[in-house]
Amino acid sequence: MHFPADAPFVSRPASNLMAGALALAVHVAFVLLLVFGVSWQTQPPAPVMVDVWEALPPPSATVKPSRPPRPAPVVAPKPVKATPARQPVAKEPPPPRDPDIALEKKKADTERRKNLQALQAAEEKARADAAHAQAEAARKTQEKQLAEQKKRELLRQMEEEDLTRRMADEAAASEARHARLAEAQARQAEAVAAGKRQAAVAGVVAQYRDLISAKVRGNTRLPANLDGNPVVRCLVKLLPTGEVQSVRVTQSSGNAAYDDAVVRAIEKSSPLPLPSDREARAVFVPELSFVHRLKE
Template identity: 75%
Template sequence: MNISADAPFVSRPGSNLIAGALALGVHVVFVLLLVFGVSWQTQHPAPVMVDLWEALPPLPSVAKPARPPTRAPLKTPKPVKAKPAPRPVVDEPPPPKTPDIALEKKKVEAERRQKLQAMQLSEEKARADAARKAQEKQLAEQKKRELLRQMEEEDLTRRMADEVAASEMRQAKLAEMQAKQAEAQAKQAEAAAASKRQAGVASIVGQYRDLISAKVRGNTRLPDNLAGNPQVRCLVKLLPTGEVQSVRVTQSSGNAGYDEAVVRGIWKSSPLPLPGERDARAAFVPELSFVHRPKE
């Protein structure tokens, strides 16, 4: 069967379906490979560390560019001189021997040891000096503390002594004040007692004066022509027993008869009544100033 070129091409349905399925499968595989490749190559970003600076770091020093080496000027060749004639061979001293390496090493080691010992001695001396200075400082501080403590103790002792002296002075002043108060009270009491005693004595003296006046009045015979109430004062000397030793008129009444009558009455009243209390008796013995009035 011959098919001409101008005849239209007719595709089969089965082949189109197979081709479409294959194309679809290729695309699916391509998509899966693409997704798997992208997810497999994806990496998590690494954490970023940030340093915070308070100030900008100094800029690095820029090295100066090296200068190109300068070429030495070309030297002009010197003219070659003619070699002198060879000298005669003379015996020269042998060259000095090279020093032994082991001896040099020992010498260097000995010098190093000496330097090390000197350094050790210097360090030990420095440590000893530091320890001595520290000990001297410690001793000075200890002496200072002891001096301060001694001064504080002396100050405390002085203050205690001052307080004791002040307390003793206060006690002495208080005792003196108490003594003065006691003395004043004693004097007041004594004065009160003396005043009371004097009052008592005066009362006793007054009582016995009244007794003596009554006794003398009872023994006195007044003159008939006596007028008024004349006063006569007599000085009477008495014994401790009350007996009259003498009678003398010291102040007359102006009536001689009345004065003589009173003198006779005193003599007749002997012994006069006297108090038993000594101070009261002293007002009557040894002398009694007796005043008499007829109407009292």
């Protein structure tokens, strides 16, 4: 049935029922198609590319203020036209929303960057600890070497001082030995010289005793009828010049005439010969022990 365009539309009850039933059938068919179509054919969602900005782009240098819109002209309402009922169009369901890959990637990059920074910090700390340990070991090694060098220097100094002390002790001992040896040699030389001197003095004394005995014997007038070999000992006091001051018999021969003859011979022999040597003269002056034998 055709109606003119400006004619009013008048619906009928039978037409509304048919339209409702048809719409209901279409909706049921669409729901069944949607359920079975989605369950039979599952296609992976298409990837979505999203650009992530760290910061918003700067605004434009100049923004011209927009003019306020002009008021729309007032139009008189048109009469409502009756339109035929349209059948509902089945809409496709929206595709399932994919996860935000860019945000996940950014989060993964941030986590990876944090892990990398933590790893780098750990490596730097490990290197710093190793360098510190190496420096500490080097410092301890240097201190140990310095201590050993100081110990060696101290030992060397002690050895040098000990060697110097030993050398000084040896020098002092050698000097003492030389001094003792020189002293012994001097004493020995003195003893030898004294011995020689005593021998020389003894020789001079013996020589002058013989001279005195010979002079006295030459002036002795022996008495007659003497038997044996009588010996008389006299103590004669002399001056340094050899002159006889007195004669005294200290040991008689047992023959008074012989004793008197010897005393007179000593007095007659004055002055007696004396040595010029002082030590030899001291044996004769001031007293001389004179022994006279009849027979030599």
